[in-house]
Amino acid sequence: MKVLVLDVGGSNLKLRVTGHEDRTKIPSGADYSPERMMADLKRATDGWEYDVATVGFPAPVVDNRLATEPWNLGTGWVNFDFEKEIGKPVKLINDAAMQAIGCYDGGRMLFLSLGTGLGSALIDDYKVIGLELSRLRYSSKYSLEDRLGKAGQEVSGRKKWEERFHRTLKMLRMAFVPDYIVVGGGEAKRLRNAEDFRRVDNMAALEGGERLWNDERFKL
Amino acid sequence: MKVLVLDVGGSNLKLRVTGHEDRTKIPSGADYSPERMMADLKRATDGWEYDVATVGFPAPVVDNRLATEPWNLGTGWVNFDFEKEIGKPVKLINDAAMQAIGCYDGGRMLFLSLGTGLGSALIDDYKVIGLELSRLRYSSKYSLEDRLGKAGQEVSGRKKWEERFHRTLKMLRMAFVPDYIVVGGGEAKRLRNAEDFRRVDNMAALEGGERLWNDERFKL
Numbered sequence: 001m002k003v004l005v006l007d008v009g010g011s012n013l014k015l016r017v018t019g020h021e022d023r024t025k026i027p028s029g030a031d032y033s034p035e036r037m038m039a040d041l042k043r044a045t046d047g048w049e050y051d052v053a054t055v056g057f058p059a060p061v062v063d064n065r066l067a068t069e070p071w072n073l074g075t076g077w078v079n080f081d082f083e084k085e086i087g088k089p090v091k092l093i094n095d096a097a098m099q100a101i102g103c104y105d106g107g108r109m110l111f112l113s114l115g116t117g118l119g120s121a122l123i124d125d126y127k128v129i130g131l132e133l134s135r136l137r138y139s140s141k142y143s144l145e146d147r148l149g150k151a152g153q154e155v156s157g158r159k160k161w162e163e164r165f166h167r168t169l170k171m172l173r174m175a176f177v178p179d180y181i182v183v184g185g186g187e188a189k190r191l192r193n194a195e196d197f198r199r200v201d202n203m204a205a206l207e208g209g210e211r212l213w214n215d216e217r218f219k220l
Numbered sequence: 221m222k223v224l225v226l227d228v229g230g231s232n233l234k235l236r237v238t239g240h241e242d243r244t245k246i247p248s249g250a251d252y253s254p255e256r257m258m259a260d261l262k263r264a265t266d267g268w269e270y271d272v273a274t275v276g277f278p279a280p281v282v283d284n285r286l287a288t289e290p291w292n293l294g295t296g297w298v299n300f301d302f303e304k305e306i307g308k309p310v311k312l313i314n315d316a317a318m319q320a321i322g323c324y325d326g327g328r329m330l331f332l333s334l335g336t337g338l339g340s341a342l343i344d345d346y347k348v349i350g351l352e353l354s355r356l357r358y359s360s361k362y363s364l365e366d367r368l369g370k371a372g373q374e375v376s377g378r379k380k381w382e383e384r385f386h387r388t389l390k391m392l393r394m395a396f397v398p399d400y401i402v403v404g405g406g407e408a409k410r411l412r413n414a415e416d417f418r419r420v421d422n423m424a425a426l427e428g429g430e431r432l433w434n435d436e437r438f439k440l
Contacts, residue, residue, distance in 0.1 A: 060397050067397065127347040135394035139360035174355035177280050
């Protein structure tokens with residue numbers, strides 16, 4: 001099945017279709033709307049053929065619908081009918097969960113994405129569970145996102161940020177008892193010590209969007 | 221299918237078999253061993269008929285095996301061959317996860333058990349995920365178990381304990397995005413405000429052990 005995968009991020013819209021090697025990257029931003037996305041999509045995919053689509057989105061998704069507006073894009077997303085506008089069957093999924101699928105290798109995997117914010121998902125025997133672990137406490141004053149997101153890194157510097165990351169990983173390993181932990185996202189490459197996790201690049205997101213349709217073992 | 225359900229707790233061993241209305245309760249304790257459990261089991265179930273068994277246990281379970289010795293019982297449990305000793309097919313499961321199954325009503329449910337410690341499990345579309353959320357941070361100094369377990373309640377009093385509980389529930393609701401939260405365990409009845417969760421009694425554990433065999437939708 002030919003899958004169009006859209007990865008809607010706070011800085012860029014990334015897209016690819018099964019069979020193409022390259023991905024297309026188009027700037028998004030804090031006022032990015034569904035209408036602009038559709039216009040970008042039409043220009044970028046002119047002449048492409050695909051049967052179905054996956055849309056990865058930086059917000060929690062429940063029953064193929066966005067549960068909240070994304071905090072780092074424009075508005076109008078919650079009630080946007082992706083399936084109608086794209087004109088193909090669409091699976092809507094949290095962006096971290098999509099990336100997690102792209103690097104899943106069986107068992108129980110905890111996935112974290114270090115970007116502007118902190119994304120997270122758990123996959124256990126191909127059952128994909130979108131999580132918002134960014135909302136967990138790092139201390140009584142700060143959340144994990146406060147301390148591990150880009151803002152937290154800028155405030156206290158890379159080194160302290162990395163120390164906090166490894167401390168958090170230890171806590172999450174005890175709480176979720178995963179077989180392995182995978183870390184992706186644009187900031188992951190800034191971690192110097194990668195002994196306690198596997199690192200993955202951002203192409204995993206586009207692969208995840210394809211696998212979600214083409215590997216029937218995955219359940220949302 | 222007739223199921224023998226054992227709920228091995230830090231204070232008591234509870235057991236029941238499908239078709240019996242009453243449960244049997246036998247004291248356990250900090251030095252309780254698998255050998256004593258087998259002796260208790262033989263006395264209590266003399267003449268009972270059953271096809272299979274479920275054993276709920278206060279420790280993380282991975283692939284039908286205990287991952288660690290329980291901290292509130294004696295030792296020798298990790299390598300104990302329940303199936304061989306009981307002589308029937310056995311499903312081994314974390315006790316909070318077993319109780320969670322007993323009160324599951326579809327969708328994504330987060331389950332917490334307030335007892336001596338803090339037990340937890342997530343069920344999403346009948347996929348059962350044992351968790352150890354007790355290990356999450358309440359603050360930089362204390363874990364959730366430190367602050368919500370019985371010891372935490374004794375140190376700071378019921379009222380503060382309940383305030384902390386509701387604060388924690390709010391955090392977990394954001395992090396796990398559940399459709400509903402259920403709270404069980406012996407200390408749950410001490411919560412005065414039950415507006416933000418559903419309360420369940422301890423019989424749910426024994427029902428969960430039965431459902432695990434008799435309702436094929438559940439996956440461990």
